[in-house]
Amino acid sequence: xxxxxxxxxxxxxxxxxxxxxxxxxxxxxxxxxxxxxxxxxxxxxxxxxxxxxxxxxxxxxxxxxxxxxxxxxxxxxxxxxxxxxxxxxxxxxxxxxxxxxxxxxxxxxxxxxxxxxxxxxxxxxxxxxxxxxxxxxxxxxxxxxxxxxxxxxxxxxxxxxxxxxxxxxxxxxxxxxxxxxxxxxxxxxxxxxxxxxxxxxxxxxxxxxxxxxxxxxxxxxxxxxxxxxxxxxxxxxxxxxxxxxxxxxxxxxxxxxxxxxxxxxxxxxxxxxxxxxxxxxxxxxxxxxxxxxxxxxxxxxxxxxxxxxxxxxxxxxxxxxxxxxxxxxxxxxxxxxxxxxxxxxxxxxxxxxxxxxxxxxxxxxxxxxxxxxxxxxxxxxxxxxxxxxxxxxxxxxxxxxxxxxxxxxxxxxxxxxxxxxxxxxxxxxxxxxxxxxxxxxxxxxxxxxxxxxxxxxxxxxxxxxxxxxxxxxxxxxxxxxxxxxxxxxxxxxxxxxxxxxxxxxxxxxxxxxxxxxxxxxxxxxxxxxxxxxxxxxxxxxxxxxxxxxxxxxxxxxxxxxxxxxxxxxxxxxxxxxxxx
Amino acid sequence: xxxxxxxxxxxxxxxxxxxxxxxxxxxxxxxxxxxxxxxxxxxxxxxxxxxxxxxxxxxxxxxxxxxxxxxxxxxxxxxxxxxxxxxxxxxxxxxxxxxxxxxxxxxxxxxxxxxxxxxxxxxxxxxxxxxxxxxxxxxxxxxxxxxxxxxxxxxxxxxxxxxxxxxxxxxxxxxxxxxxxxxxxxxxxxxxxxxxxxxxxxxxxxxxxxxxxxxxxxxxxxxxxxxxxxxxxxxxxxxxxxx
Numbered sequence: 024x025x026x027x028x029x030x031x032x033x034x035x036x037x038x039x040x041x042x043x044x045x046x047x048x049x050x051x052x053x054x055x056x057x058x059x060x061x062x063x064x065x066x067x068x069x070x071x072x073x074x075x076x077x078x079x080x081x082x083x084x085x086x087x088x089x090x091x092x093x094x095x096x097x098x099x100x101x102x103x104x105x106x107x108x109x110x111x112x113x114x115x116x117x118x119x120x121x122x123x124x125x126x127x128x129x130x131x132x133x134x135x136x137x138x139x140x141x142x143x144x145x146x147x148x149x150x151x152x153x154x155x156x157x158x159x160x161x162x163x164x165x166x167x168x169x170x171x172x173x174x175x176x177x178x179x180x181x182x183x184x185x186x187x188x189x190x191x192x193x194x195x196x197x198x199x200x201x202x203x204x205x206x207x208x209x210x211x212x213x214x215x216x217x218x219x220x221x222x223x224x225x226x227x228x229x230x231x232x233x234x235x236x237x238x239x240x241x242x243x244x245x246x247x248x249x250x251x252x253x254x255x256x257x258x259x260x261x262x263x264x265x266x267x268x269x270x271x272x273x274x275x276x277x278x279x280x281x282x283x284x285x286x287x288x289x290x291x292x293x294x295x296x297x298x299x300x301x302x303x304x305x306x307x308x309x310x311x312x313x314x315x316x317x318x319x320x321x322x323x324x325x326x327x328x329x330x331x332x333x334x335x336x337x338x339x340x341x342x343x344x345x346x347x348x349x350x351x352x353x354x355x356x357x358x359x360x361x362x363x364x365x366x367x368x369x370x371x372x373x374x375x376x377x378x379x380x381x382x383x384x385x386x387x388x389x390x391x392x393x394x395x396x397x398x399x400x401x402x403x404x405x406x407x408x409x410x411x412x413x414x415x416x417x418x419x420x421x422x423x424x425x426x427x428x429x430x431x432x433x434x435x436x437x438x439x440x441x442x443x444x445x446x447x448x449x450x451x452x453x454x455x456x457x458x459x460x461x462x463x464x465x466x467x468x469x470x471x472x473x474x475x476x477x478x479x480x481x482x483x484x485x486x487x488x489x490x491x492x493x494x495x496x497x498x499x500x501x502x503x504x505x506x507x508x509x510x511x512x513x514x515x516x517x518x519x520x521x522x523x524x525x526x527x528x529x530x531x532x533x534x535x536x537x538x539x540x541x542x543x544x545x546x547x548x549x550x551x552x553x554x555x556x557x558x559x560x561x562x563x564x565x566x567x568x569x570x571x572x573x574x575x576x577x578x579x580x581x582x583x584x585x586x587x588x589x590x591x592x593x594x595x596x597x598x599x600x601x602x603x
Numbered sequence: 604x605x606x607x608x609x610x611x612x613x614x615x616x617x618x619x620x621x622x623x624x625x626x627x628x629x630x631x632x633x634x635x636x637x638x639x640x641x642x643x644x645x646x647x648x649x650x651x652x653x654x655x656x657x658x659x660x661x662x663x664x665x666x667x668x669x670x671x672x673x674x675x676x677x678x679x680x681x682x683x684x685x686x687x688x689x690x691x692x693x694x695x696x697x698x699x700x701x702x703x704x705x706x707x708x709x710x711x712x713x714x715x716x717x718x719x720x721x722x723x724x725x726x727x728x729x730x731x732x733x734x735x736x737x738x739x740x741x742x743x744x745x746x747x748x749x750x751x752x753x754x755x756x757x758x759x760x761x762x763x764x765x766x767x768x769x770x771x772x773x774x775x776x777x778x779x780x781x782x783x784x785x786x787x788x789x790x791x792x793x794x795x796x797x798x799x800x801x802x803x804x805x806x807x808x809x810x811x812x813x814x815x816x817x818x819x820x821x822x823x824x825x826x827x828x829x830x831x832x833x834x835x836x837x838x839x840x841x842x843x844x845x846x
Contacts, residue, residue, distance in 0.1 A: 059659060059665075059667070060667075060713070062665070062666060062755070062756050063657075063659045063660075063665040063666060063667045064665070065659070065660060065665070067660070067664050067665055067755070068660050068662070068664050068665070116737075117735075117736055117737050120737040120738065121727075121729075121733045121737075121738065122726075122727065123726065123727030123785070123788065123790070123791075125745065125748060125749065125752045125788070126737075127742075127745065128740050128741065128742045128744075128745045129742070130741075130742065131739070132739035132740055132741045132742075132744075133736070133737055133739060134737055157752070158749070160664075160752070160753065163664055163753075163755070164752055167752075167754075167756075171725045171726040171727075172726055174721055174725065174726065175724075175726040206706065235659040235660040235661065235665060236658050236659050236660075236661060237659045269662075271661075271662045347664075351662060351663075354663075354681060354683070355636070355638075355662070355683075356636075357636070472648070472649070472652075473648070473652070474648035474649060515652075516652065517651060517652030517653050518652050518653040518655070520617060520619050520620065520653070521619065522617060522618065522619045522706070522707050523655050523706055523707040523710055524655075525655055525656075526647075526652040526653065526655075529652075
């Protein structure tokens with residue numbers, strides 16, 4: 024059947040709900056289509072905080088925040104977007120508070136703030152308290168509050184509808200999306216004046232990840248298949264402190280509250296690498312240092328992990344400020360952080376790259392201003408680019424809410440100004456129907472279990488495209504992906520039923536994974552320098568002359584691809600050597 | 604090598620094909636530190652792809668995978684094998700949360716659960732314009748609601764409650780905890796509107812402080828305590844209305 028809304032938002036995490044809420048408040052009729060119930064979205068897993076220069080604890084300025092973000096990005100973040108983000112941050116946090124987010128409070132009754140990696144006062148002098156938080160459940164409280172508000176405002180939700188395709192007119196205008204209703208197995212058309220992708224990240228493309236099972240990057244796969252490029256996909260964030268073997272996140276807030284990383288000698292090794300900010304260096308650097316310690320034989324007990332030591336902190340800090348992570352490490356590792364250090368290892372956490380979009384959410388094909396009419400992207404699936412080559416902790420939640428807000432306002436404005444529905448093609452659902460029928464008709468004779476293809480993809484990405492890369496590892500990964508592309512089309516779906524067929528959706532997701540994994544590995548091979556989270560063993564230096572630019576990955580969907588460049592916007596901060 | 608082999612019994616039901624629910628058994632390898640969820644995923648990925656369950660974050664914050672495990676309501680991702688069995692050859696049983704329509708296998712229909720959530724006006728209600736900066740709230744005021752804000756809306760509590768089992772229209776602990784969370788928020792002015800909903804035959808007074816909700820809550824929220832506070836507020840409000 025066909026549903027019609029002024030605005031259709033795909034995905035119901037922080038950015039999708041913000042976009043929906045502000046579009047609704049701007050007068051638009053809004054439908055939110057999500058493969059999960061909104062409250063199951065991965066924004067809920069964000070722990071440590073959301074950055075804003077409120078200055079509640081000590082002096083702070085948005086410009087200091089902007090500088091830290093630019094430097095954190097290794098100078099490849101776009102400074103106009105970064106300025107918009109940091110300037111808008113205090114106002115947006117106050118709006119969230121007015122909506123009811125239960126932020127932790129200080130003695131004055133204002134929002135409590137704490138330190139986080141890479142956030143400093145006065146352009147790098149020393150760490151600053153900038154992270155607003157609700158204990159270590161910040162994302163959870165924001166997600167739930169936004170859902171409560173959307174419910175109040177009458178946003179229409181389509182829960183457990185998985186979007187599988189974009190509907191584009193011949194003129195290149197977006198007319199809507201095609202979605203699979205998981206409960207019934209029906210395929211539906213959503214006809215919309217404005218479509219916003221808020222589909223999140225792709226951590227599940229890697230073997231060790233902090234991301235939810237749902238974090239399969241579907242939106243990025245859908246874009247590639249519709250001829251829209253992906254930007255800066257080589258920049259993948261590994262968070263330094265995932266629980267050993269599991270990848271479950273231990274917030275950087277643990278180091279913000281005074282936690283220390285130690286190697287097998289018990290040494291606080293970050294002092295050697297980042298003498299000024301030590302354990303509060305940005306994530307790219309800390310993850311690289313942990314890998315380096317392990318490579319040089321200083322992993323704890325000869326294993327591939329280091330220790331996060333919180334034993335010297337007051338019990339009250341663990342109980343009040345870090346209750347969730349204290350519980351996680353007890354539940355999953357049997358380690359009481361009050362008594363002994365937590366075994367940790369870098370875990371795939373965040374996509375800096377994604378769908379090229381500007382700071383009002385407009386998807387751009389190539390040059391700035393070359394909008395795809397009617398199409399927006401926001402949140403982790405988008406590349407604005409705020410985070411450049413490395414995102415600072417607490418800037419992700421901030422991007423969700425600031426850019427979600429701006430995008431919602433922009434979409435409502437376009438609707439008010441008379442943007443109409445683009446005409447639907449005659450049979451918008453055909454490609455989706457064919458894809459699903461093909462997958463359902465695969466048999467054990469020529470195909471194989473979904474898990475084989477997915478696991479091999481996750482293994483090759485982890486082995487060859489994680490913290491350190493070189494031409495050999497990246498070529499290996501790209502070669503593996505060529506084989507996996509064919510195999511992903513032949514996976515066998517055991518479940519042939521119409522009703523709640525998650526097996527079929529697993530098969531579709533593996534196909535998307537192959538498409539954008541190629542963008543990650545291909546982008547990493549293409550960028551012959553080291554910058555931020557992209558660390559090439561065969562090109563160890565940053566090379567501004569050739570690579571102070573974004574890359575756009577275009578694919579024909581069959582393993583053939585090419586790259587375009589896009590200029591970096593520099594407003595006030597000229598690129599400098601990056602040290603902490 | 605996995606340390607043991609376990610017997611997994613799952614209550615299966617696909618209304619499209621089956622006359623009614625039935626139990627199916629699977630042999631799976633397991634380590635003591637595996638989560639109950641990882642055993643289900645082993646079945647789904649390696650033995651039978653038709654097994655259907657909800658899952659997402661896999662570490663107890665998204666609330667997708669509440670189900671009945673060895674007869675108790677739990678989040679499958681947050682309970683470990685070592686807490687469920689003594690050793691090799693033991694059995695773990697999995698069933699959907701009780702007293703809800705089954706969509707398929709371990710998946711229940713939560714639409715009624717979320718209707719009840721919407722009934723309690725689960726949002727901040729304020730009089731007058733918002734201030735320029737944040738509304739102030741002392742740490743003590745914040746502490747009144749912090750425990751309740753941990754709720755992940757998984758449904759384990761509501762579906763553990765005998766009042767829910769007896770009366771499908773009972774609002775249930777999850778929805779009323781949400782009512783508590785906003786009513787006791789020092790920034791909120793909507794107590795009367797919300798009390799109108801919960802101070803009703805299908806509301807607070809069907810909570811007989813049986814504490815099943817507290818036991819089922821995977822986030823260890825002291826639900827009964829907060830519902831008792833809401834009852835006191837409702838009683839005070841009634842008294843003042845009559846006066």
